[in-house]
Amino acid sequence: MSALVEAGKVAEDWNKNEYDGKITDSVVVFSVRPGNPEGIEDWEDLVTGDVEIITPNPATSGGAKWNIMAAYGSQLAQGASEQEALDFVAQIIENTSVLDDSARDSVQTFASGKGDVLLGYENEAIQAQEEGVELEYIIPDDTLLIENPAAVTTEAQDPEAAQALLDYIWTDEGQQTLADYGYRPVVESVLAENTDKLPEVPGLFTIEEFGGWDKVDTEFFDDESGSVTEILRQQGAPLE
16 A cells, blocks of 8 residues: 555555554464364464475565564564564475465465465455365464555546445444455454454554564565565575
């Protein structure tokens, strides 16, 4: 969204409402095989050496960046240093057998029978279940809040109609419709009505705790100097 604002495609005040321009949330979860045969419950279970991970490539997938920062932040939440958290990320990538180009591709890889655990969005896991993919998903105690923004573009053919759609999405009815598809409502009262399906996460953190996406993209994912990019390079992973 920041890039769209810089390009003049979205107004600078796009997020000046009570929801900061976000229409839904999600969280990073672990999808596992039925019955959870590997006994995966938390992040440390992913780096025992016996677990085959599926996650998209952070060099090509925005969804993968959320996964990586969830892994990184989970370690800081447990008292690790920044370097120790990066070392943990390196272990996650080392244990990943397939770095797909996108989150949707990773879901398909996991559905085909590859891997023990898939890192991804909660709503993607719920949707996969509804599509008949045999999986269970686990919400780790410490994980990252994924915030999904929306805005009317400056070149919209009918900006009033576009704004009306956004306004509807922020109604209780609109938020419940999205909750039915596995997204976490940003309207607190609607979220509270869906805690059976979308439970509270005790150790939830946000990307702002790392300085926001502008800083994170530069520090972790820059094509030349990003710390995660360097991990990928050292491990021989594709960078495009």
